[in-house]
Amino acid sequence: MARNDGTWGINTRLAHDGNDPSDYFGFVNPPVVHASTVLYPNAATMAGRSQKYTYGTRGTPTTDALATAIDSLEGSAGTIVVPSGLAAVTVPLLAFAAAGDHVLIVDSVYHPTRHFADTMLKRLGVEVEYYDPHVGAGISKLIKANTSIVFTESPASNTFEVQDIPAIAKAAKAAGAVVMMDNTWATPLYLKPLDYGVDVSIHAATKYPGGHSDVLLGTVSANETCWERLHEGFVTLGCCAGPDDVYQVLRGLRTMGVRLEHHRKSALEIATWLEAQPGVARVLHPALPSHPDHALWRRDFSGSSGVFSIVLAGGGQKGQHAFLDALTIFGLGYSWGGYESLAVPVFLGDRVVAKAPEEGPVIRLQIGLEDVADLKADLLRGLAAASA
Numbered sequence: 001m002a003r004n005d006g007t008w009g010i011n012t013r014l015a016h017d018g019n020d021p022s023d024y025f026g027f028v029n030p031p032v033v034h035a036s037t038v039l040y041p042n043a044a045t046m047a048g049r050s051q052k053y054t055y056g057t058r059g060t061p062t063t064d065a066l067a068t069a070i071d072s073l074e075g076s077a078g079t080i081v082v083p084s085g086l087a088a089v090t091v092p093l094l095a096f097a098a099a100g101d102h103v104l105i106v107d108s109v110y111h112p113t114r115h116f117a118d119t120m121l122k123r124l125g126v127e128v129e130y131y132d133p134h135v136g137a138g139i140s141k142l143i144k145a146n147t148s149i150v151f152t153e154s155p156a157s158n159t160f161e162v163q164d165i166p167a168i169a170k171a172a173k174a175a176g177a178v179v180m181m182d183n184t185w186a187t188p189l190y191l192k193p194l195d196y197g198v199d200v201s202i203h204a205a206t207k208y209p210g211g212h213s214d215v216l217l218g219t220v221s222a223n224e225t226c227w228e229r230l231h232e233g234f235v236t237l238g239c240c241a242g243p244d245d246v247y248q249v250l251r252g253l254r255t256m257g258v259r260l261e262h263h264r265k266s267a268l269e270i271a272t273w274l275e276a277q278p279g280v281a282r283v284l285h286p287a288l289p290s291h292p293d294h295a296l297w298r299r300d301f302s303g304s305s306g307v308f309s310i311v312l313a314g315g316g317q318k319g320q321h322a323f324l325d326a327l328t329i330f331g332l333g334y335s336w337g338g339y340e341s342l343a344v345p346v347f348l349g350d351r352v353v354a355k356a357p358e359e360g361p362v363i364r365l366q367i368g369l370e371d372v373a374d375l376k377a378d379l380l381r382g383l384a385a386a387s388a
């Protein structure tokens with residue numbers, strides 16, 4: 001069967017990368033290998049661990065199929081598959097941080113990443129400092145002799161500031177720090193972090209790769225320099241994912257390109273329309289020309305996904321809750337990247353550097369695969385309730 005020779009388009013790669021059907025009697029999908037024990041043919045092979053698979057925690061044909069497909073998308077030397085997006089954040093941080101290190105994390109980071117840094121990392125003797133998402137090359141002023149990691153996430157969780165990743169990566173590299181990026185929003189279809197100087201690219205595969213709100217998974221992909229240490233940390237922690245979940249994400253990946261294109265178009269149409277609606281002070285979506293970081297987004301990203309926020313024109317928490325309670329199609333639920341639309345109230349009280357919008361309360365929207373006209377009608381119900 002034809003294999004990717006480097007010329008394939010993105011949807012061809014999503015459809016075929018990973019496993020080779022000829023390895024499994026022609027079945028197009030790989031088997032779901034449930035495994036702890038792997039048998040060895042003799043003592044010498046066992047002593048030398050000289051066979052491809054050695055133990056369930058260290059990889060199976062199922063995890064290899066997904067990791068290979070992700071490597072192809074990310075351009076990485078290797079990918080680990082872990083049980084959640086949050087584990088995809090914590091495992092590399094644990095693999096690379098040591099007591100006495102200084103770690104720089106963007107202030108607009110996904111809240112559980114901050115919680116992990118403020119609790120476990122600090123307890124392990126790591127100094128944690130948050131930086132402004134607009135710091136750019138100015139990050140060099142924050143880098144110390146013991147800075148070992150710069151952790152980025154762009155666009156920002158909930159407020160969607162875009163970071164100058166190449167400038168940050170250049171300054172971090174010059175100081176010998178490892179650059180990690182949570183790239184969940186863009187997926188490797190709209191940004192390939194390793195092409196911009198990032199060393200370790202992180203995904204909550206729970207979102208667009210899974211795509212159906214029924215599975216939790218994370219992937220972490222590293223360049224040649226960082227792969228060995230990342231893999232060593234992964235094996236040491238024993239943080240492997242269950243085979244059914246891995247299979248579900250590989251299955252989701254096959255259709256991710258067409259789903260994402262639909263999310264992209266619908267979200268952009270709705271975001272543009274929301275800008276003109278009474279009761280909306282601002283729409284925080286980096287693909288809108290009105291977004292302060294739009295030029296940076298255009299320079300580095302090749303598309304936008306389906307998650308963005310709106311800032312209501314006043315109304316406080318009462319207006320925010322009225323908006324949310326009036327919605328009938330949008331569900332009130334965390335996570336995103338699934339087929340269904342969701343809305344959440346945004347809390348920004350944890351930030352220490354990045355400023356929260358001041359015009360009114362913030363609501364994050366995940367635009368699903370429903371018809372845009374129905375979603376607009378639902379949002380009008382929310383806006384009417386908020387202003388009532």
Ligand SMILES: Cc1ncc(COP(=O)(O)O)c(C=O)c1O
Pocket residue numbers: 084085086087089110153157182184185203204205206207216217218335336
């Ligand atoms: C940017 C980002 N990273 C990581 C995660 C964690 O993913 P999971 O829910 O699979 O733990 C999330 C979840 O919302 C997220 O939004």
